[in-house]
Amino acid sequence: MPTGPLDLDLLRRLPKVSLHDHLDGSVRPATLIELASQCNYDGLPTTDADELGTWFFRGADRGSLALYLEGFTHTIALLQDAEALERVAYEYAEDLAADGVVYSEVRFAPLFHTREGLGLDGVLAAVLRGLKRGKEDFRIESRVIVCALRSESAEISSRLADLTTSWLDRGVAGFDLAGEEAGHPPKDHLDAFHTIKRANGSITIHAGEGFGPESIWQALQYCGAHRIGHGTRLMEDMAIWEGKVIRLGRLARFVLDHRVPLEMCLSSNVHTGAVPDLTSHPFPHFLREGFRVTINTDNRLMSGTTMTQEYLLAHQEYGLSLSELERLAVNGINAAFHDYWERRRILHERIVPGYVAAREELAELGMEAGPSLSHGDKEA
Numbered sequence: 001m002p003t004g005p006l007d008l009d010l011l012r013r014l015p016k017v018s019l020h021d022h023l024d025g026s027v028r029p030a031t032l033i034e035l036a037s038q039c040n041y042d043g044l045p046t047t048d049a050d051e052l053g054t055w056f057f058r059g060a061d062r063g064s065l066a067l068y069l070e071g072f073t074h075t076i077a078l079l080q081d082a083e084a085l086e087r088v089a090y091e092y093a094e095d096l097a098a099d100g101v102v103y104s105e106v107r108f109a110p111l112f113h114t115r116e117g118l119g120l121d122g123v124l125a126a127v128l129r130g131l132k133r134g135k136e137d138f139r140i141e142s143r144v145i146v147c148a149l150r151s152e153s154a155e156i157s158s159r160l161a162d163l164t165t166s167w168l169d170r171g172v173a174g175f176d177l178a179g180e181e182a183g184h185p186p187k188d189h190l191d192a193f194h195t196i197k198r199a200n201g202s203i204t205i206h207a208g209e210g211f212g213p214e215s216i217w218q219a220l221q222y223c224g225a226h227r228i229g230h231g232t233r234l235m236e237d238m239a240i241w242e243g244k245v246i247r248l249g250r251l252a253r254f255v256l257d258h259r260v261p262l263e264m265c266l267s268s269n270v271h272t273g274a275v276p277d278l279t280s281h282p283f284p285h286f287l288r289e290g291f292r293v294t295i296n297t298d299n300r301l302m303s304g305t306t307m308t309q310e311y312l313l314a315h316q317e318y319g320l321s322l323s324e325l326e327r328l329a330v331n332g333i334n335a336a337f338h339d340y341w342e343r344r345r346i347l348h349e350r351i352v353p354g355y356v357a358a359r360e361e362l363a364e365l366g367m368e369a370g371p372s373l374s375h376g377d378k379e380a
């Protein structure tokens with residue numbers, strides 16, 4: 001049977017799980033233009049949505065996390081009232097559902113949205129209202145991850161941890177630490193992580209993106225992270241020879257053995273300079289060595305991408321088969337900060353049937369899909 005490239009339409013329809021997407025990095029350009037006009041904000045360089053999308057992308061694709069983050073000045077400035085936040089959360093759900101995403105966790109730093117008087121609780125309530133309406137209209141389950149910031153004080157992180165725990169059973173899935181890694185170790189925010197752990201909450205930490213394995217090690221062994229955002233530079237703890245992994249360091253083995261999920265983001269890692277190009281990205285090694293790796297967009301606006309686009313990159317760049325794409329979705333739902341039985345329901349009602357249908361579609365075209373995952377593999 002010939003193996004042909006999977007087309008964009010099929011990739012879009014495949015059920016996907018998105019665990020790492022920043023709300024303020026994924027606003028529609030057209031919405032930003034409307035919000036700017038409503039509040040007389042004159043900071044945007046154009047009122048043409050296509051041009052604005054390209055402008056954000058060009059600003060982000062400069063190989064530096066600090067430069068990448070510049071675009072957020074504008075999105076954050078325009079997301080300062082409950083109405084705007086509810087709107088972008090609703091549109092987030094609409095866009096992801098149209099992209100084939102069946103479960104998503106969206107993250108943002110509530111602190112950034114309080115400049116004009118909205119309180120932290122008001123910020124969360126507005127976003128959750130938008131996601132709830134999105135769920136009703138587009139059949140996508142979405143939950144929120146609260147981001148604290150490495151560059152802010154430990155006291156502020158603790159306040160955000162308290163905020164997170166008070167919303168844990170009301171749509172908030174977990175707690176994250178984001179921002180520039182170098183010079184801002186996660187262990188500076190230990191009290192916040194302890195607050196989350198004492199409340200039986202879930203933790204993910206951006207690590208191994210702008211800094212090496214030390215950052216991942218601290219996130220796991222000091223701060224108790226359940227997942228790692230990016231984890232790209234864990235490759236520095238493994239030896240690769242002629243395209244094959246020949247040795248894993250102890251940290252890499254820990255991540256593999258303990259099934260620590262890695263929220264990998266291909267395009268974004270190239271744009272921020274975490275890797276020089278897609279060819280050098282360790283993602284296919286992690287996947288094929290059995291790590292619990294997932295694929296994500298990070299910032300759809302800044303990186304000019306979608307989940308379908310990231311699936312296409314993985315398929316074209318690393319030759320991922322349909323079964324390997326299914327593995328990413330299964331890893332994603334198994335890694336989700338959500339109730340076990342809900343995850344099982346989404347897996348069996350949404351994900352598995354989607355890949356069965358895709359396999360049948362490929363068979364009709366005489367194309368090989370790769371071996372199907374066994375039942376045990378799906379629950380692993």
Ligand SMILES: [Zn+2]
Nearest residue numbers: 022206229298
């Ligand atoms: Zn991120």
